Amino acid sequence: MTELAPPLLEVHDLLVEMAGRVLLHDVSLSLHAGELVGVIGPNGAGKTTLMRAITGRVTHSGTISLDGAPLEAMRGRERARSIAVVEQLPEAPPTMHVSELAMLGRFPHLGLLGRETSRDVAITRDAMTRAGCLDLAERLIGTLSGGERRRAFIARALAQEPRLLLLDEPTAALDASAQGEVFEVIRTLADDGAGVLVVVHDLSLAAAWCDRLLLLHEGGVVASGAPREVITAEHLALVYGPFVSLLSHPDTGKPLVVPSGLDARVRVDAHP
Amino acid sequence: MLRTSTRAEVAAVSTPRTPWLVRVRHVSPFVLATAALVAAVLIGVTQGTTAIPLWTTVAMLLDRLPFVALPVDAPESWSRILFDVRLPRVAAAGLVGAALSYSGTAYQGVFRNPLADPFLLGVASGAGLGASIAIVSPLPIDSYGFAWVPLFAFGGACLAVTLVYALSRTGNLADNATLLLAGIALSAVASAITSFLLLTGGPNTYPIFSFLFGGFNTASWPRLLVALPYIAAGAVAVLVQARALNVLQLDEEQAAHLGVDVRRTRLLVLAGASVIAAAAVAVAGIIGFVGLIVPHAVRMLVGNDYRRLLPLTAILGATFVILVDLAARRVLAPQEVPVGIVTQILGAPFFLYLLRRGRSAGSL
Numbered sequence: 001m002t003e004l005a006p007p008l009l010e011v012h013d014l015l016v017e018m019a020g021r022v023l024l025h026d027v028s029l030s031l032h033a034g035e036l037v038g039v040i041g042p043n044g045a046g047k048t049t050l051m052r053a054i055t056g057r058v059t060h061s062g063t064i065s066l067d068g069a070p071l072e073a074m075r076g077r078e079r080a081r082s083i084a085v086v087e088q089l090p091e092a093p094p095t096m097h098v099s100e101l102a103m104l105g106r107f108p109h110l111g112l113l114g115r116e117t118s119r120d121v122a123i124t125r126d127a128m129t130r131a132g133c134l135d136l137a138e139r140l141i142g143t144l145s146g147g148e149r150r151r152a153f154i155a156r157a158l159a160q161e162p163r164l165l166l167l168d169e170p171t172a173a174l175d176a177s178a179q180g181e182v183f184e185v186i187r188t189l190a191d192d193g194a195g196v197l198v199v200v201h202d203l204s205l206a207a208a209w210c211d212r213l214l215l216l217h218e219g220g221v222v223a224s225g226a227p228r229e230v231i232t233a234e235h236l237a238l239v240y241g242p243f244v245s246l247l248s249h250p251d252t253g254k255p256l257v258v259p260s261g262l263d264a265r266v267r268v269d270a271h272p
Numbered sequence: 273m274l275r276t277s278t279r280a281e282v283a284a285v286s287t288p289r290t291p292w293l294v295r296v297r298h299v300s301p302f303v304l305a306t307a308a309l310v311a312a313v314l315i316g317v318t319q320g321t322t323a324i325p326l327w328t329t330v331a332m333l334l335d336r337l338p339f340v341a342l343p344v345d346a347p348e349s350w351s352r353i354l355f356d357v358r359l360p361r362v363a364a365a366g367l368v369g370a371a372l373s374y375s376g377t378a379y380q381g382v383f384r385n386p387l388a389d390p391f392l393l394g395v396a397s398g399a400g401l402g403a404s405i406a407i408v409s410p411l412p413i414d415s416y417g418f419a420w421v422p423l424f425a426f427g428g429a430c431l432a433v434t435l436v437y438a439l440s441r442t443g444n445l446a447d448n449a450t451l452l453l454a455g456i457a458l459s460a461v462a463s464a465i466t467s468f469l470l471l472t473g474g475p476n477t478y479p480i481f482s483f484l485f486g487g488f489n490t491a492s493w494p495r496l497l498v499a500l501p502y503i504a505a506g507a508v509a510v511l512v513q514a515r516a517l518n519v520l521q522l523d524e525e526q527a528a529h530l531g532v533d534v535r536r537t538r539l540l541v542l543a544g545a546s547v548i549a550a551a552a553v554a555v556a557g558i559i560g561f562v563g564l565i566v567p568h569a570v571r572m573l574v575g576n577d578y579r580r581l582l583p584l585t586a587i588l589g590a591t592f593v594i595l596v597d598l599a600a601r602r603v604l605a606p607q608e609v610p611v612g613i614v615t616q617i618l619g620a621p622f623f624l625y626l627l628r629r630g631r632s633a634g635s636l
Contacts, residue, residue: 076533090525110515
């Protein structure tokens with residue numbers, strides 16, 4: 001990644017209004033190929049709305065461009081060849097095989113009546129390998145654990161061969177080990193050259209894995225930059241209130257955000 | 273003893289089945305289904321009150337093919353029975369079976385609901401009402417005027433599917449129960465109006481009876497040929513969307529992210545499936561549950577790829593209805609049972625079974 005290369009994704013002065021309410025305002029963001037950027041913020045901050053704006057699912061003003069070309073000009077299948085999305089809780093029939101799900105990612109690359117070629121099969125297998133679910137190929141979706149399920153949907157997204165991958169809370173409702181496995185997959189994708197934008201609820205997880213973070217609050221950007229610049233005591237107090245404390249990881253030095261309970265507030269009040 | 277069987281199980285589990293990705297081009301289900309269809313047709317045309325030997329029948333059929341001339345030793349009456357009575361009847365049963373199964377598969381795909389079926393959605397009743405209105409109206413019915421009936425049937429089918437869709441939309445589209453309840457309510461209204469027309473329509477209402485009971489005893493070549501282009505056009509409209517239907521098995525958002533124009537796909541498939549269902553009703557009246565039973569069985573055999581599912585449900589749907597019609601002709605021979613009654617007796621328990629299973633699996 002060189003600073004001179006134009007950003008893969010560039011969002012400028014994004015404004016999203018729905019039913020008279022401002023959901024996002026003055027949001028700007030740039031993301032280069034090879035970068036893993038986390039979008040953080042409390043519930044209702046506009047994280048998912050930002051994702052939906054980038055994928056063209058909500059109307060907005062301001063510009064969103066991919067490799068310098070405005071995204072508005074791209075229609076369905078063309079967009080799907082460049083941008084892949086893994087939603088928060090994607091659905092698939094429980095009787096579908098993982099390999100079938102992954103193969104659906106080839107849809108935007110095939111004609112209406114097109115048949116999958118051996119090249120499509122190879123790309124799908126590669127996607128499943130990279131998502132760490134090739135060994136699950138013959139399993140049914142309904143039999144997967146939460147983490148396996150998430151990786152199956154990531155494989156579907158990778159089969160689209162996207163330049164930009166958007167993930168909305170890929171680790172929600174997963175245990176700690178599955179969270180780590182999913183983020184390892186995502187990190188490797190970015191290291192291999194994809195641009196990845198991921199909505200993360202868990203601040204420590206975001207700080208541990210992302211190159212940069214974007215902190216949203218009430219539809220606006222509070223801070224953006226390296227995890228240590230974004231996750232600061234002031235920002236946390238402003239956005240998350242008094243019940244969280246900021247620590248530093250003893251090994252990596254990255255920010256750790258932990259619940260603090262009432263004691264912390266008493267301490268803060270006593271020593272302003 | 274125990275060790276051996278355990279090891280055998282482990283071996284069976286660890287031996288990989290042919291991966292799906294390799295099986296993509298597997299064609300054998302089509303060969304098997306076509307063989308079943310040919311067998312059903314042959315059984316269908318040989319069974320009847322007049323006994324015509326199987327080989328004579330085959331020879332008479334082959335003799336009609338271009339470039340084939342066989343010395344057939346058969347009386348003229350056999351030829352009339354075969355070509356003017358039995359063959360159109362078997363062809364009508366096959367065409368209607370294929371049409372109902374195919375449109376059922378398409379509705380299931382577009383509504384993402386395994387219980388959708390032209391009969392349960394009220395589409396068949398809507399088409400029946402449309403056809404009944406055409407029959408009692410002063411529009412000419414006979415000869416060339418016959419084309420009004422399928423047209424009105426299609427109008428009724430489209431109105432029904434639009435209403436059911438709109439009604440179910442007030443809830444969540446994924447809410448299977450709402451869709452079915454809307455279909456049942458609409459069916460009740462359409463059937464009531466049809467019955468009213470039957471009672472007040474005067475002397476020319478007999479064809480309405482055949483719509484209500486559903487059957488092939490009035491099958492004729494002209495009637496089939498009128499329906500064929502509708503069915504063919506609808507089938508093409510749906511088949512073109514087969515890959516989009518595959519993607520629509522996921523949720524609507526994912527389908528949109530994958531580049532499916534969800535609205536357009538939905539519109540095309542609903543219109544196509546409704547044309548097909550309406551044409552089937554125009555040929556044979558209301559024959560319930562075929563669009564539920566056959567797609568379900570075919571899904572269990574070949575999975576959920578609509579590119580394979582749609583043609584296979586057509587072939588096996590034709591086979592199924594030909595055989596059911598055969599049963600309807602033979603069980604109480606010489607008296608005939610309307611096919612629609614047979615399929616309802618078979619289909620309703622099957623529907624309840626699916627409903628129970630779906631509830632326990634949490635999909636309803």
